[in-house]
């Protein structure tokens with residue numbers, strides 16, 4: 001069997017979370033003899049230590065500044081064809097998910113996205129979040145090749161075994177594939193600096209979601225935060241899109257990752273994109289009026305209440321102490 | 322050259338955030354009380370198209386949706402917001418239809434009729450994040466996903482794609498193209514009264530879906546396993562208040 005792993009690119013280098021894909025590949029392979037290839041989608045990214053140097057490496061001869069999803073997916077499909085890949089897996093990030101599904105069209109494969117669990121008993125089953133995270137979808141794999149994106153954080157990072165002397169610090173085999181000049185685009189990268197460090201320094205972060213209803217209602221959340229000495233207020237993407245909080249306060253996969261001692265999610269549903277940013281929090285508490293809200297699946301404590309009744313009562317109680 | 326652009330916007334109707342979901346055997350089921358809305362990201366996609374119309378770059382915005390009869394409400398709403406024509410691909414009541422099949426149906430409808438096809442970056446319910454990419458590849462068009470900004474200069478379309486909190490990518494897309502729109506600080510408009518009146522009289526075109534595709538897989542649904550054992554604080558509201566205070570105290574934040 002053959003598995004092709006696609007390295008994710010972040011800040012011009014290989015995203016360290018790519019190492020999670022080797023664990024996912026091991027789960028897919030189980031006891032079947034498997035060749036694993038690592039594909040690096042651009043030839044001008046820094047290669048850092050967190051990837052497996054013991055696997056065959058293929059580098060696409062495309063500069064990240066000439067990125068073109070269509071050209072790249074065709075190039076990867078032709079490689080998949082040459083090595084007879086059964087599984088092509090990448091991380092479910094904005095970078096990789098842009099071109100990954102297209103490989104399935106070029107390579108005539110199934111395309112399964114946002115996979116968070118892989119089961120390999122008698123059958124191989126990919127499990128993904130669906131129905132706004134309220135249900136899991138189990139997909140049984142047949143003989144057709146599969147292109148899959150794996151949600152970051154779903155698998156532990158693969159750690160190379162020191163006793164395995166096939167591992168060294170050089171790339172074993174580099175194959176350069178070039179994509180057609182016509183398919184190159186001229187890309188610029190824009191970086192905005194986020195100088196706001198309040199979310200990095202706080203002991204407790206109060207997260208607020210769409211359920212707050214309006215910018216004016218945020219006073220309630222600020223008053224709640226004021227109870228705690230080292231606190232900060234953060235929001236879901238929706239709250240930032242609406243301009244109720246600046247984007248520098250957005251938590252999640254396209255926002256900040258936070259690691260406070262306590263995170264209190266107020267009227268936040270707990271989408272996988274939001275949860276991706278709060279995995280570092282030691283204790284997660286959710287206040288939500290919907291007892292089925294997915295946020296409770298990853299919380300340590302749950303309060304099923306309307307924030308507009310609960311938080312004022314909490315403030316009253318603290319005042320009286 | 323391509324101006325005015327012919328634009329197609331893909332609209333999915335989804336249950337709103339408050340919808341209760343049940344398992345019917347192994348399939349998702351929503352009850353009769355469920356309120357359906359336009360997928361959030363598709364509203365942003367439509368808004369981007371309408372802003373191109375405001376600039377005089379198009380007078381030709383069509384919307385398309387695949388699904389059962391109830392989705393006509395979403396299509397009607399797209400007309401109220403300012404779309405010119407709406408089309409309904411009449412498929413079964415399967416919210417979680419395989420994206421490959423949905424993409425095939427839309428591709429078959431779009432053929433080579435449109436300069437720009439807009440989709441949302443993701444459907445809120447199924448969360449596939451792949452339909453736009455599949456449509457683009459089936460048509461052989463250039464595309465970009467996670468787009469938070471579309472700039473136009475004559476017939477050059479430049480997109481801004483969000484990668485993470487700090488980084489975006491910008492490049493020109495050759496037309497015809499597919500653009501999968503991410504939410505941003507633009508606010509999708511409310512329908513104006515005149516548009517609402519106009520939309521009332523408009524006809525929604527019915528389109529037959531293509532025959533079922535061969536790329537099918539077997540799937541079933543379950544309730545997710547919890548990664549933490551969430552301790553629900555019990556009692557009356559005032560008791561929960563006291564209990565939460567104790568927990569916060571134990572965690573040394575108060």
Ligand SMILES: Cc1cc2nc3c(=O)[nH]c(=O)nc-3n(C[C@H](O)[C@H](O)[C@H](O)COP(=O)(O)OP(=O)(O)OC[C@H]3O[C@@H](n4cnc5c(N)ncnc54)[C@H](O)[C@@H]3O)c2cc1C
Pocket residue numbers: 094208209210211212235236237238239250251252253254255256266267268269270271272273274277287288289290293305306307308338339442443467
């Ligand atoms: C590519 C991509 C990247 C994304 N990146 C991010 C990201 O980085 N961060 C992020 O947050 N999101 C991100 N999102 C968006 C994400 O998918 C969700 O749409 C978003 O997180 C939902 O925000 P929310 O929980 O505030 O709102 P909703 O999902 O609408 O949830 C509101 C919740 O509030 C509850 N509620 C309502 N009123 C009350 C009340 N009075 N009292 C108590 N509870 C109440 C409801 O029960 C519901 O659970 C991304 C999406 C995509 C497609």
Ligand SMILES: Nc1ncnc2c1ncn2[C@@H]1O[C@H](COP(=O)(O)O)[C@@H](O)[C@H]1O
Pocket residue numbers: 331332333334360362363385386387388420423439440441442443444445447448449450451452453
């Ligand atoms: N049934 C459908 N009808 C019309 N458009 C759809 C449908 N399903 C998905 N789309 C479009 O594809 C985008 C991405 O959906 P998905 O790949 O399911 O996350 C959505 O935002 C819609 O624009």
